Amino acid sequence: MIEFFGDVIAFLADPENWTGTRGILNRTWQHISISTIGVFVACLLALPPAVYLGHSRRGGFVAVSAVNIGRAMPSFGVVGVMFPITLSIAFLASPIGYWATLIALVLLAMPPMFVNAYVGVREVDPALVEAARGMGMTGREVLTKVEMPLSTPLIMAGVRTAAVSVVATATLGAVVGYGGLGRYIIDGFAQGNDVLIFVGGLLVALLAVGTELGLGWVEKRSDPTQRSIPDDEKRLVAPVGLDTADHVGSGTEAR
Amino acid sequence: MTVVAQSGQPFIDWEWVLTHGDDMWEATLEHATLTAIALGVGLVLSMILALVALQWRRTYSPITWFTGILYTIPSLALFTFLVPVFGLSLTTAEIALVSYTLLILIRNIVAGVDAVPDHLTEASRGMGMTNRQTFVSVQLPLALPAIIAGIRIAAVTTIGLVTVTVLVGQGGYGVFILRGIRRQFLTEALVGTVLSVLLAVVVDAALLGVERWATPWATRKASS
Amino acid sequence: MPADPMILLSDLSKVFQGTTTPAVDGLSLSVREGETVVLVGPSGCGKTTTLKMINRLIEPTSGSITVAGNEVTQMEPYELRRGIGYVIQQIGLFPHRSIRDNIATVPSLLGWGKSTISARVDELADMVDIDPDMLDRYPAELSGGQRQRVGVARALAADPPVLLMDEPFGAVDPIVRARLQQELKDLQARLNKTIVLVTHDIDEAILLGDRIAILNVGGILEQYETPEETLRDPANPFVAGFLGSDRGIKRLSLIPISTTDLVPGPVVAPDAPIHEVRTVALEYGVDWVAVVEDEALLGWKAVADVSDSGDAARPGFEPRPFATTLSPSDSLKEALDAVVTSHTSVAAVVDGDRYLGMLTMDAISKEIIQ
Numbered sequence: 001m002i003e004f005f006g007d008v009i010a011f012l013a014d015p016e017n018w019t020g021t022r023g024i025l026n027r028t029w030q031h032i033s034i035s036t037i038g039v040f041v042a043c044l045l046a047l048p049p050a051v052y053l054g055h056s057r058r059g060g061f062v063a064v065s066a067v068n069i070g071r072a073m074p075s076f077g078v079v080g081v082m083f084p085i086t087l088s089i090a091f092l093a094s095p096i097g098y099w100a101t102l103i104a105l106v107l108l109a110m111p112p113m114f115v116n117a118y119v120g121v122r123e124v125d126p127a128l129v130e131a132a133r134g135m136g137m138t139g140r141e142v143l144t145k146v147e148m149p150l151s152t153p154l155i156m157a158g159v160r161t162a163a164v165s166v167v168a169t170a171t172l173g174a175v176v177g178y179g180g181l182g183r184y185i186i187d188g189f190a191q192g193n194d195v196l197i198f199v200g201g202l203l204v205a206l207l208a209v210g211t212e213l214g215l216g217w218v219e220k221r222s223d224p225t226q227r228s229i230p231d232d233e234k235r236l237v238a239p240v241g242l243d244t245a246d247h248v249g250s251g252t253e254a255r
Numbered sequence: 256m257t258v259v260a261q262s263g264q265p266f267i268d269w270e271w272v273l274t275h276g277d278d279m280w281e282a283t284l285e286h287a288t289l290t291a292i293a294l295g296v297g298l299v300l301s302m303i304l305a306l307v308a309l310q311w312r313r314t315y316s317p318i319t320w321f322t323g324i325l326y327t328i329p330s331l332a333l334f335t336f337l338v339p340v341f342g343l344s345l346t347t348a349e350i351a352l353v354s355y356t357l358l359i360l361i362r363n364i365v366a367g368v369d370a371v372p373d374h375l376t377e378a379s380r381g382m383g384m385t386n387r388q389t390f391v392s393v394q395l396p397l398a399l400p401a402i403i404a405g406i407r408i409a410a411v412t413t414i415g416l417v418t419v420t421v422l423v424g425q426g427g428y429g430v431f432i433l434r435g436i437r438r439q440f441l442t443e444a445l446v447g448t449v450l451s452v453l454l455a456v457v458v459d460a461a462l463l464g465v466e467r468w469a470t471p472w473a474t475r476k477a478s479s
Numbered sequence: 480m481p482a483d484p485m486i487l488l489s490d491l492s493k494v495f496q497g498t499t500t501p502a503v504d505g506l507s508l509s510v511r512e513g514e515t516v517v518l519v520g521p522s523g524c525g526k527t528t529t530l531k532m533i534n535r536l537i538e539p540t541s542g543s544i545t546v547a548g549n550e551v552t553q554m555e556p557y558e559l560r561r562g563i564g565y566v567i568q569q570i571g572l573f574p575h576r577s578i579r580d581n582i583a584t585v586p587s588l589l590g591w592g593k594s595t596i597s598a599r600v601d602e603l604a605d606m607v608d609i610d611p612d613m614l615d616r617y618p619a620e621l622s623g624g625q626r627q628r629v630g631v632a633r634a635l636a637a638d639p640p641v642l643l644m645d646e647p648f649g650a651v652d653p654i655v656r657a658r659l660q661q662e663l664k665d666l667q668a669r670l671n672k673t674i675v676l677v678t679h680d681i682d683e684a685i686l687l688g689d690r691i692a693i694l695n696v697g698g699i700l701e702q703y704e705t706p707e708e709t710l711r712d713p714a715n716p717f718v719a720g721f722l723g724s725d726r727g728i729k730r731l732s733l734i735p736i737s738t739t740d741l742v743p744g745p746v747v748a749p750d751a752p753i754h755e756v757r758t759v760a761l762e763y764g765v766d767w768v769a770v771v772e773d774e775a776l777l778g779w780k781a782v783a784d785v786s787d788s789g790d791a792a793r794p795g796f797e798p799r800p801f802a803t804t805l806s807p808s809d810s811l812k813e814a815l816d817a818v819v820t821s822h823t824s825v826a827a828v829v830d831g832d833r834y835l836g837m838l839t840m841d842a843i844s845k846e847i848i849q
Contacts, residue, residue: 004339071408072455074415077448080432084441168329172419176436185335189422194339201335205328212327378571381536381643382585382633383561396575472575472617 007195008202022183024203031180031207034098034173035166038105042162046110047117047155054121054151055143063118070111075169079104083176097177105169109162116158120151149224156219163215167208181207268442278431279450285426286454289417292349294410297356304357305364315365322358330355330419343424352416356409363405367398400473403466410462411455418451428454483548484509485641485673486533491542491698493528502528503698505542512640515667515674517688519681521721525698526677530643533675534563547640561585564634564642564672568649570626572618578629579614585637603632606666624655631663635670644676648683660686681722685710685729693718707733727847728812734846736814736828737807741836744825746771749798756785767823769837770798776834779823801827807835811846814838 011017018024053059082100086092092099124147132146174182184200187193304322308315325333330351337347371394379389421429428447435444467474486509493503503525510516518526531537533544535556544551551559572581579600586596604611607628618626627648634642647663648656660683667674678684684691685706692703695717702714710730713719722729745763747756749772760768760782768785770777778798803817804827817826818840826838 068456068459069452071411072415072452072459074418074428074432074448074451076418076429077415077432077444077451080436080444081441081448083436084439084444087439088441164327168331171329171331175422175433182331185331186422188335197335197338201332204332205336208327208329208332209324372569374567374569374571375573377536378565378567378569379573379584380557381534381560381565381567381571383557383559383588384584385557388588393573393575470575472619475617475620 004194004198008198011195011199021179027179027181027183028203028207030178031167031170031182031204034102034105034178034180035163035170035211038102038166038170039109039159039163041102042106042109042113042166043159045106046113050114050117051121051143051148051151054118055139055147057122059118063115066111066114070108070115073108073111075104075108075165076172076175078107079169079172079176095178097173100176101170101173101178104173105166108169109166112161112165113155113158116161117151117155120154120158121147123154124150153219153223156215156222160212160215160219164208164212167204167211171204266441267445268440271440271442272446275446279446282426282428282430282447283450283454286414286417286428286451289345289348289352289420289425289427290410290413290454290458293352293356293413293417294406296349297353297360297409297413298406300353301357301360301364305361305368308361308365309368318361319358322354322361325354326358330416331422334419334423338423345425347423348417348420348425352413352420355416356413359409359412360402360405363401363408364398367401367405368394370401371397396470399469400466403462403469407459407462410458414451414455414458418447484545485512485514485547486510486675487543487545488529488533489543489545491529491532491544492540493525493532493537493698494540501540501697503532506694506698506700508692508700508703510673510675512673513671515676515687515689517684517691518675518677518694519679519684519691519721520694520701521696522679523696524694525696526679526694527645529694529698530645530675530677533641534560534565534643536560561588561637562639562641564637564639566630566634566642566644566647568646570630570650572626572629572633574618577615577617578609578621581618581629582614582633582636584633589637591637599636603636606635606669607632608662623651624659627651627655627659628662631666635672640673642672642674644674646678647676649678663687682729685733693721728815731815731843731846732810732812734811735808736805736811736826736838739811739838739842739846741828741838742842744769744827744837746834748772749777753785756780756782765823769827769834771834774834775832776801776804776827776829803827804829805838806830811838811843815843818843 012024016023020026050063053062079100082104083097086099086103121143128146128150129142132142137145170178170180171182171185173180174186181200181204184196184203188195188197188200304318308318333351333354334347337350341347341350368390375393375397376389379393380386384392417425417427418429418432420427421433428451431443431447431450435441435447488506488508491503491506492501494501502523506525506529508516518529520526528537532539533546533551535551539552546559546563572578573584576584582600582603583596586599591599600614601611603609604614609625609628609632613621613625618629621629627650630647634644648659651659664687676684676687678687688706690703690705691709693701693709695701702709702718707730709718710722710726710733713722713726719726745759745765745768747759747768747770749770751759751768756768760766766783767779767781769779778800780798801823802821803813805814805817807828807830814826814828818824818838824840828835828838
């Protein structure tokens with residue numbers, strides 16, 4: 001056991017392993033860049049409709065379905081399905097595995113973002129909305145000045161949940177040929193190299209936990225009222241406002 | 256409309272689907288077994304930890320913190336911590352799968368029991384029930400909806416995660432997905448994914464049915 | 480020789496953790512078997528704390544409590560509680576069990592046989608007036624008043640000698656509450672349990688209590704006597720203030736008409752001539768007469784309505800019925816209400832159809848002054 005950890009430390013201590021295309025730095029960069037793009041695109045696609053629907057208090061059904069589908073979708077499956085599809089579309093075929101992974105990331109990131117944003121906007125205290133309207137704000141002003149600021153923590157929580165699951169899915173990108181930190185793991189399995197496997201897993205775990213904590217910090221800062229909602233309540237958001245008999249809801253964790 | 260792939264395949268190869276029924280059934284059994292073991296062990300562990308948290312409140316924070324970390328770590332990474340010790344085995348897969356169920360189950364059990372109104376526990380103690388009797392006959396049954404809700408979420412999540420266990424040598428629908436990737440065969444990957452979703456939907460509905468059956472009082476209202 | 484008290488509190492004190500002033504400070508009180516004692520007082524007087532110490536839902540800091548001769552702290556709490564009925568304001572019916580199972584809770588805990596339990600549940604349902612059809616329903620399907628009754632039935636299920644009730648009727652509306660209070664009185668008359676009841680409502684205390692313990696903040700016992708004695712003679716300004724400025728009238732609700740003297744009143748026969756009508760009315764100084772035939776009260780007539788031709792009961796001039804007639808078991812408070820609201824300023828008292836007499840304002844006031 002100690003020997004094993006000695007090997008791990010030796011691996012990490014060797015500067016050769018940090019540089020170059022197969023180095024830790026490059027792979028971490030690959031991992032972070034595809035994750036960031038994925039989260040960003042998912043935000044663009046999911047947040048506007050969610051905010052709009054939440055504001056107009058319609059489309060509860062969409063949110064319910066989003067949660068259920070998002071939770072049931074196996075991330076590995078989505079990546080796996082995207083691979084042959086992207087291969088058959090010429091401009092998406094290379095770099096190998098890139099587009100498959102990215103599209104999968106976006107698809108899997110959208111549900112938690114959508115649900116949290118929808119619920120966040122919709123659940124803003126109706127009394128506040130009424131007061132704002134009563135003061136003469138237009139619908140759009142109510143949205144931008146009241147509903148969105150107040151729903152920011154929940155939206156950020158959705159982004160955080162999505163980001164963590166994106167980091168996880170990006171790891172699986174290695175199975176379809178993409179780089180990133182998952183590459184260490186997949187190569188390690190192929191070579192039977194336990195040290196490689198472990199290093200890959202360790203780095204991915206650190207990245208995931210780091211993302212969670214980092215975005216969690218941003219989330220706390222983003223709360224205009226600086227009240228404290230317990231972490232796990234936001235992470236596993238239950239859309240209380242939706243009239244469903246089922247217990248809808250948890251952050252959809254694609255892993 | 257069919258989109259013809261580079262290799263000249265049609266979009267979905269229905270013939271493949273129809274001829275691999277046996278494989279699909281076998282995969283279903285494997286997948287269901289992996290899920291059931293994870294949920295079973297997870298539920299037992301979570302019950303124990305939840306009872307600890309309910310009895311000694313201060314442990315709740317550390318427990319949720321720890322299970323939260325486990326939850327955040329991507330599945331593949333968790334496997335990598337276990338493979339050097341347990342190899343590519345069922346144990347590796349199950350330990351990881353169980354870890355992911357803990358946070359949601361513990362949270363729902365504790366929240367469910369907490370949600371039982373105080374006056375009910377007061378009434379039951381006032382009538383002479385011991386603390387254990389109060390827990391078993393009053394708090395637990397009334398916490399059942401919340402607990403089953405947690406089990407549903409854990410079940411659906413686990414079913415999705417079981418697909419990844421193919422990478423540590425297990426069976427289930429992940430086999431189709433992996434083969435679909437290796438052979439660049441869309442149909443197979445799609446079948447693996449769709450079956451996983453279907454299983455999740457079926458299990459979720461079944462558990463909802465269990466909840467309805469176990470809580471006959473929840474649906475009745477005053478008629479007058 | 481007086482029998483040993485059923486419940487004895489000796490120098491009972493409770494100081495809650497984190498506070499310095501006692502919630503209950505050295506309270507001593509005894510409750511006789513078959514008696515209903517009501518603990519009443521303002522917020523913070525420790526009445527609920529005291530009640531909950533009897534069944535050890537709250538542990539005393541010092542002092543002792545004896546129930547039926549047993550020192551309460553010597554028993555296992557849950558054993559103690561299975562021998563004491565406990566009713567709380569929110570009732571606390573288990574929503575996940577049928578009414579039948581709810582009522583059967585303590586007998587089940589005690590290990591009674593199934594058929595014994597079943598018979599007992601049926602018996603109790605009858606006793607508290609619950610429709611047997613309700614027994615297999617769930618609490619959510621019952622109304623507030625019905626649930627309260629089930630709560631009482633559940634407390635009585637194992638036939639405990641003592642019943643503790645904590646604001647049992649606080650959560651229902653006044654109409655239902657009045658009915659439930661009366662039902663409790665009737666039940667108690669049949670069962671003769673020893674009841675300790677906590678309420679903040681002095682009227683409820685007066686209605687239900689054989690003795691009322693008025694507690695001041697910190698569990699200080701200010702007065703512990705029957706309602707009549709307390710109302711007539713408050714021990715100090717605090718008690719007087721708590722009883723309210725209308726305590727004279729409150730006393731009236733405890734006094735039945737039968738104990739007061741009635742006057743015959745200005746009574747004439749239906750066929751009395753006009754001069755007799757006028758004489759009788761004058762005698763009593765009123766402008767009306769009551770019409771009685773064969774001991775039955777027919778009503779009253781204004782003197783002005785009686786015609787010169789002498790027939791007091793001519794067709795077209797029927798006596799008007801009294802707005803309210805009272806029976807001897809009604810209270811003076813009801814009589815006062817009748818007197819104050821009627822044209823005639825008296826309360827007519829009848830026993831069935833038989834006319835007994837009238838109650839004047841004077842007679843009623845005498846009772847208050849006394």
